[in-house]
Amino acid sequence: MTTHASKQEILLESGTNELEIIEFQLRRQLPDGSEKISYFGINVAKVREIIKVPETTDYPNAHPSVVGIFNLRERLIPLLDIAHWLKIPVASDLSEKRVIVTEFNKQFSSFLVDGVTRIYRISWGNVESPSQFLESRDTDCVVAVIRMEERLIMILDFEKIFADINPAQSxxxxxxxxxxxxxxxxxxxxxxxxxxxxxxxxxxxxxxxxxxxxxxxxxxxxxxxxxxxxxxxxxxxxxxxxxxxxxxxxxxxxxxxxxxxxxxxxxxxxxxxxxxxxxxxxxxxxxxxxxxxxxxxxxxxxxxxxxxxxxxxxxxxxxxxxxxxxx
CATH class of the missing domain: 3.40.50.2300 (Response regulator)
Known part of the structure; x- marks a missing residue:
């Protein structure tokens, strides 16, 4: 699955206060063997493509949440296990997982997720700021919440996550x-x-x-x-x-x-x-x-x-x- 930024560019140009997000999932493994799905979102403008999990090479002294690095179109890209960073226990089987390749802050990176659902086009007016309780936490990484009919989609602060993984470039x-x-x-x-x-x-x-x-x-x-x-x-x-x-x-x-x-x-x-x-x-x-x-x-x-x-x-x-x- 490859995303195209053309629609997002039109939205930004018109100033209509709309965006497109890619919804992805993390499936928490519960003690009784069942799972609970959490839904997250990332702006399409940050995403370059979505791929199957590639073969990675270990990187010495990397952050514990970094799976390794891989080569994609002549670029060396780090792979971050977003569930590990968020401290969400998920299944270790990589066969059904996906990798979201991103570009922001003039850097390429990628994030391991349990699944990618779909793309939504929404108004920023329907995107809510997190509660004051969340905002006041030093470790908070949720910058916005979208209410859907049957679930909540959380927008993560990927700049904060990236800074934690790559402090020298922060x-x-x-x-x-x-x-x-x-x-x-x-x-x-x-x-x-x-x-x-x-x-x-x-x-x-x-x-x-x-x-x-x-x-x-x-x-x-x-x-x-x-x-x-x-x-x-x-x-x-x-x-x-x-x-x-x-x-x-x-x-x-x-x-x-x-x-x-x-x-x-x-x-x-x-x-x-x-x-x-x-x-x-x-x-x-x-x-x-x-x-x-x-x-x-x-x-x-x-x-x-x-x-x-x-x-x-x-x-x-x-x-x-x-x-x-x-x-």
Missing amino acids: MESYDISLDQKVLQSEQMVQRRGDKTVLAVDDSAFIRKLIEKTLITAGYRVISANDGAEAYDMLMEFEQIAHSEGGNIGDHVSLIISDVEMPRMDGMHLVKRLREREIYVKLPVIMFSSIMSEENRRKALLVGADDTVTKPEIGTLVEMVDRYIFGP
């Missing part, structure tokens, strides 16, 4: 205080301290990294869990600005937004904001793991000023400086 390894490309004079840090950046991302893991990086540089940072929360927040700022005779820039100097988010995605957020005159000049940077050249073009078409591909968090401060203070 955004967590970036330390802005050691980045000589970023201006860190006392005067510049003070200038940044007068500006507020709104970070919008459904991943608590990513939000914390953005906040840490920008705050270390001197910026004030506020955050939202998804596009809908960000939009509501901005509407409140708009009302305050209107009543006080100010403008939106008095409250938010720039927005950094993910693309994939429950309730309202980043593309739709930008499109709605640009329809209102007060937000026409407010700088918006899209920060996404699926920011290909084609998706960058679409982001710019809906009104984004610039884009950054995860995990290139090291370019964020320079870009924010440029759009807030000028070249």
